Amino acid sequence: MTQTLTIRRPDDWHLHLRDGAMLRAVLPETARHFARAIVMPNLVPPVVTGAQAAAYRDRIRVALPDGMAFEPLMTLYLTEETDPADVAAAHASGLVKAVKLYPAGATTNSASGVTDFDKVRGVLEQMAEIGLPLCVHGEVVDPEVDIFDREAVFIDRILDPIRRATPGLRVVMEHITTADAVAYVRAQGDDLGATITTHHLVINRNHILAGGIRPHYYCLPVAKRETHRLALRAAATSGEARFFLGTDSAPHTDANKLLPCGCAGCFTATNTLAILAQVFEDEGALDRLEGFTSRHGPAFYGLPVNQETITLTKGEVFSVPAQIETEEGPVTVFDPGFDLRWQPS
Numbered sequence: 641m642t643q644t645l646t647i648r649r650p651d652d653w654h655l656h657l658r659d660g661a662m663l664r665a666v667l668p669e670t671a672r673h674f675a676r677a678i679v680m681p682n683l684v685p686p687v688v689t690g691a692q693a694a695a696y697r698d699r700i701r702v703a704l705p706d707g708m709a710f711e712p713l714m715t716l717y718l719t720e721e722t723d724p725a726d727v728a729a730a731h732a733s734g735l736v737k738a739v740k741l742y743p744a745g746a747t748t749n750s751a752s753g754v755t756d757f758d759k760v761r762g763v764l765e766q767m768a769e770i771g772l773p774l775c776v777h778g779e780v781v782d783p784e785v786d787i788f789d790r791e792a793v794f795i796d797r798i799l800d801p802i803r804r805a806t807p808g809l810r811v812v813m814e815h816i817t818t819a820d821a822v823a824y825v826r827a828q829g830d831d832l833g834a835t836i837t838t839h840h841l842v843i844n845r846n847h848i849l850a851g852g853i854r855p856h857y858y859c860l861p862v863a864k865r866e867t868h869r870l871a872l873r874a875a876a877t878s879g880e881a882r883f884f885l886g887t888d889s890a891p892h893t894d895a896n897k898l899l900p901c902g903c904a905g906c907f908t909a910t911n912t913l914a915i916l917a918q919v920f921e922d923e924g925a926l927d928r929l930e931g932f933t934s935r936h937g938p939a940f941y942g943l944p945v946n947q948e949t950i951t952l953t954k955g956e957v958f959s960v961p962a963q964i965e966t967e968e969g970p971v972t973v974f975d976p977g978f979d980l981r982w983q984p985s
């Protein structure tokens with residue numbers, strides 16, 4: 641018996657599209673299934689100003705294959721030099737939907753991020769006033785803090801103080817990986833949301849490290865122990881509007897992943913929906929998939945839900961290519977370690 645599930649067309653509230661040849665290769669993988677995505681600004685050099693965001697949006701539009709529809713929702717990369725007036729103008733024109741905070745040194749291309757949080761106070765106050773959300777990579781960079789504790793420590797040391805100092809600031813804690821983050825987000829008002837990735841619902845740290853090191857499962861924040869994965873699955877499938885999908889699909893060529901010091905990021909755009917449908921089915925929550933992928937995100941960002949739908953059909957096991965080809969070299973597609981049967985069409 642085939643089973644089908646029709647949901648509003650999903651959006652991805654945290655996506656890396658890169659630029660140039662990589663952009664051309666990965667954009668169709670997302671646009672095939674997703675209507676919109678919050679596009680991360682961690683290019684080299686980063687997308688800091690409204691003018692840079694407009695130029696990047698135009699490059700994305702040019703890279704979109706004919707016949708595909710996709711709306712990039714642009715973000716600005718917050719630096720200590722960011723001009724509040726430029727942010728306000730980029731928001732007022734409708735171009736920019738969020739500003740992204742990277743603690744300097746926390747992740748891929750975060751060197752231009754923030755070290756002294758007092759220096760961005762003016763921008764954050766401006767954002768609170770105009771209702772522009774702040775997306776946060778929530779990890780401290782203090783080398784004294786164990787990498788598996790960096791998210792929990794960030795909440796206490798940085799996130800909570802910033803939110804207390806800036807009432808009204810809407811914040812999305814990106815790619816949460818811990819039960820601590822789930823609990824913190826649940827304890828706050830509706831000015832705080834959190835994205836959860838596909839891969840963090842599937843892997844824990846054993847997948848990365850037990851029985852050999854698996855670079856394609858290495859991303860930041862790094863996957864934690866099993867109890868945390870279970871907390872994320874419970875949150876994602878709970879139906880609570882504060883949790884929504886941000887795949888954090890982050891392509892790096894295999895050459896850059898398979899190094900003595902390899903890049904962080906899992907590329908999940910190609911099979912994310914099929915994986916999520918299986919996860920939600922396994923949790924007895926298929927009826928909540930649409931909330932997570934298609935309703936909670938627009939509600940947080942104050943955007944309309946997509947009118948179009950997408951249908952997933954459960955049938956025979958199917959496979960996606962193990963890699964996608966790019967002019968820069970192959971990019972390995974995330975392997976969930978289980979069969980895929982829910983095929984989006």
Ligand SMILES: NC(=O)N[C@@H](CC(=O)O)C(=O)O
Nearest residue numbers: 656747748859860890904905
């Ligand atoms: N998540 C990752 O491991 N990598 C992201 C950066 C990020 O989202 O932190 C990337 O840009 O490659």
Ligand SMILES: [Zn+2]
Nearest residue numbers: 747777860861
């Ligand atoms: Zn990040």
Ligand SMILES: [Zn+2]
Nearest residue numbers: 656680888890
């Ligand atoms: Zn990311």
